[in-house]
Every structure is written in structure tokens, then in C-alpha cells.
Amino acid sequence: VYDLTTKARMSFLDQNRELFDSLDIPIFNITGSTTALEVPYFQMQGVMELNKYDAHNDMQLTQAQAKIKTGMSADLAMLNAHHWDMSYDAFPKLMRFGSPNLDHPFPKEAALKAMIKLAIELGLID
Secondary structure, X not given: OHHHOHHHHHHHHHHHHHHHHHOOOOEEEEEEEOOHHHOOHHHHHHHHHHHOXXXXXXXXXXXXXXXXXXXXEEEEEEEEOOHHHHHOOOOXXXXXXXXXXXXXXXXXXXXXXXXXXXXXXXXXXX
């Protein structure tokens, strides 16, 4: 749980920024942004708490926490999706605790293909 705090995340990024820069590879930041009504009901309070710091949070991370900022990074997209939409498959119905917002309609495979095609077009991979 400690690693989810802003202080721990920013400390990790600060400690490893030189390493990320030394890799000399592009990093594309793709983040999520959601509202309290688009998340599972048991995450609503978390979204509202994060809204105090960043109105474009993904229910678990602020934009700053979700991005790796280096000389080789670029913000590619901010999607209308919450953290779990972009990370997991749909939760089994018995594990949803009555929440309708655990279906995860975000097209993960299409997003991955688009990122790979972008890297090919930029000449980063064959």
C-alpha cells in the first residue's frame, strides 16, 4: 500500500530518472482519466480524493504518478478510462460486489496494435 502513495511513486521516479534517461529509448505515456460515476462504487471516494490534486486521475493515480518523464518520453494519449479498465480483463460477476463498472470495455489489444504501428512508422522497430 505504501508504494501507491504519491510520495513513494515520485521518490521512485526521482531516484531512477537517470536510469530511464540512459536507456535512450522512447517512452510513450498513455494515461487514463475518469469520473466518480464511471468507477466501481467502492472506488468513488478515492476518485474524489484524487480530484483534489488532479481532476484527470484514473481512480488510483494522478497524471504525474502515471507518467515517466525523461528526455525520451512523450505524452501520447489521455484516455477516458479508469485504472482497471486499462489494466485488467472484466471481473467475474461474483467478484463485482454489485458494481456495474467492472466490465472493462477498453480495447487493450487495439491500443497495443496502435502503439506498435506508431513505433514502426517512427522507425523505432522493424
